Amino acid sequence: MNSTLRWKxxxxxxxxxxxxxxxxxxxxxxxxxxxxxxxxxxGSAPAAQPSSASAPAAKDAAAKPAASLPKAPxxxxxxxxxxxxxxxxxxxxxxxxxxxxxRVDETVSRHDMVELLTVxxxxxxxxxxxxxxxxxxxxxxxxxMRMVFVDLPQPSGFMQRKQIWYLVYTVTNxxxxxxxxxxxxxxxQIEAVDKPIHxxxxxxxxxxxxxxxxxxxVIPVAIGPIRTREDPNRTFATTVEMVRDIQVGETVxxxxxxxxxxxRTDRFAVYVNGLTNAYRWTDDTRRLKxxxxxxxxxxxVRKTLKLNFWRPGDEFSPKEREIRYGIPGELDYEWVYx
Numbered sequence: 001m002n003s004t005l006r007w008k009x010x011x012x013x014x015x016x017x018x019x020x021x022x023x024x025x026x027x028x029x030x031x032x033x034x035x036x037x038x039x040x041x042x043g044s045a046p047a048a049q050p051s052s053a054s055a056p057a058a059k060d061a062a063a064k065p066a067a068s069l070p071k072a073p074x075x076x077x078x079x080x081x082x083x084x085x086x087x088x089x090x091x092x093x094x095x096x097x098x099x100x101x102x103r104v105d106e107t108v109s110r111h112d113m114v115e116l117l118t119v120x121x122x123x124x125x126x127x128x129x130x131x132x133x134x135x136x137x138x139x140x141x142x143x144x145m146r147m148v149f150v151d152l153p154q155p156s157g158f159m160q161r162k163q164i165w166y167l168v169y170t171v172t173n174x175x176x177x178x179x180x181x182x183x184x185x186x187x188x189q190i191e192a193v194d195k196p197i198h199x200x201x202x203x204x205x206x207x208x209x210x211x212x213x214x215x216x217x218v219i220p221v222a223i224g225p226i227r228t229r230e231d232p233n234r235t236f237a238t239t240v241e242m243v244r245d246i247q248v249g250e251t252v253x254x255x256x257x258x259x260x261x262x263x264r265t266d267r268f269a270v271y272v273n274g275l276t277n278a279y280r281w282t283d284d285t286r287r288l289k290x291x292x293x294x295x296x297x298x299x300x301v302r303k304t305l306k307l308n309f310w311r312p313g314d315e316f317s318p319k320e321r322e323i324r325y326g327i328p329g330e331l332d333y334e335w336v337y338x
Contacts, residue, residue: 085233086233087231087233087234088231088233088234094143095141095142095143095170096141096142096143096144096325097139097140097141098139098140098141098142098305098307098333100137100138100139100140100275100276101137101335102135102137102176102178103278104178104190106135106178106278106303107132107133107134107135107178107179107180107190108130108131108132108133108180108188109130109131109280109281110128110129110130110131111128111129111131111281111283112126112127112128112129112283113126113127113129114283114285114288114297115288115292115294118285118288118289118290118292119290132180132188133180133277134177134178134179134180134193134277135177135178135276135277135278136177136178136195136197136276136277137275137276137278138171138172138173138174138197138199138246138274138275138276139171139172139173139174140169140170140171140272140275140305141169141170141172142167142168142169142170142307143167143168143169143230144320144323144325145165145166145167145270145309145320145323146165146166146167146168146320147163147164147165147166147318147319147320148163148164148166148222148225148226148229149161149162149163149164150162150164150219150221150222150225151221152219152221152222152259153221162259162260163259163261163318164219164222164257164258164259165205165257165258165259165261166222166226166255166256166257166258167203167255167256167270168226168230168236168253168254168255169253169254169255169256170251170252170253170254171199171201171242171246171251171252171254171275172246172249172250172251172252173196173197173246173247173248173249173250174248174249175192175193175194175195175248175249176192176193176194177192177193177194177195177197178190178191178192178193179191179192179193194248195248196245196246196247196248197245197246198244198245198246199242199243199244199245199246199252199274200243200274201239201242201243201254201256201272201273201274201275202215202216202239202271202272202273202274203215203216203239203256203270203271203272203273204216204270204271204273205258205261205268205269205270205271206268206269206270206271207261207262207265207267207268208267208268208269209264209265209266209267210262210264210265212262212265214258214260214261216239216256216257216258217257217258217259218238218239218240218257219257219259220238222257223236223238223255226255226257234253235253236253236254236255237252237253237254237255238254238255238257239254239256241254242254256270261318263315263316263318264315265311265318266310266311266312266313267308267309267310267311267327268309268311269306269307269308269309270306270307270309271304271305271306271307271336271338272304272305272306272307273302273304275303275304275305276303277302278302278303279300279301279302279303279337280300280301280337281298281299281300281301282298282299283297283298283299284297284298284299285297301337301338302337302338303335303336303337304335304336304337304338305333305334305335306333306334306335306336307325307332307333308325308326308327308330308331308332308333308334309323309324309325309326309327310323310324310326310327310328311323311324312324
């Protein structure tokens with residue numbers, strides 16, 4: 001009887017296994033899983049079987065849910081396309097104009113030839129010698145100081161969102177370079193000459209109340225957002241790209257950018273160099289000796305534009321609408337020698 005029952009159980013299990021296998025279910029030690037069969041389209045060649053080396057990888061990829069697969073990195077912000085249309089028309093007064101304040105007396109200055117007088121103080125002809133030069137000036141216009149948030153790459157490899165201060169400006173070569181020309185009677189006349197001007201700009205922001213100085217920085221990733229906001233069809237040159245010869249009548253647009261400005265700044269000035277070649281110098285004769293190199297003790301200062309600004313806001317959330325052009329009780333702008 002026991003042998004008969006044993007035979008019947010064996011026969012039943014065999015039949016059951018054949019039935020389940022034919023139905024697409026297989027047994028394993030960890031449970032059951034449906035056996036997926038590829039369905040080939042009618043008339044198509046049979047699918048190639050994966051090799052034994054790639055089969056485990058294929059099974060693992062198929063077993064992973066879609067959410068666990070690695071995602072492609074997010075795309076970087078798109079850079080505005082090259083100018084393809086007309087530039088925006090600006091409302092009257094949108095650009096502040098700065099008077100270059102040309103002065104004829106900037107074409108000449110009188111100085112002693114201190115190197116010769118140090119050797120022999122009796123050389124009277126080496127005293128109060130006129131030094132003459134050509135003086136040019138570019139016309140400068142600018143828009144109000146603005147702010148924009150930009151994601152900047154860091155040395156750690158991560159991006160950091162920062163507030164960038166920027167100043168959009170234009171420079172124009174209006175010609176009329178002042179050139180001293182000697183007359184037959186020994187006097188000099190000033191002649192207006194039209195010639196290209198080599199422009200090398202420099203911007204320096206001074207936080208007056210914090211007494212901190214910030215040179216402008218070229219931030220390539222900030223140019224796209226600035227251009228998108230200001231005018232996608234206009235090209236704005238950085239301080240480095242702006243170094244060029246500007247022809248008579250030519251106007252060039254540029255942008256100066258700063259980062260990490262102290263948020264406690266409420267009064268600040270922007271110094272702009274390179275708008276004119278006017279300069280002055282003084283000599284400290286106390287440092288001179290007969291064998292001193294030329295130029296010892298000489299201090300040269302250049303004519304520089306100073307733009308004054310005021311921001312009556314707090315340090316927690318600086319906003320561009322808080323910035324005012326000019327400082328109460330002071331000039332909006334002035335030309336200084338520094």
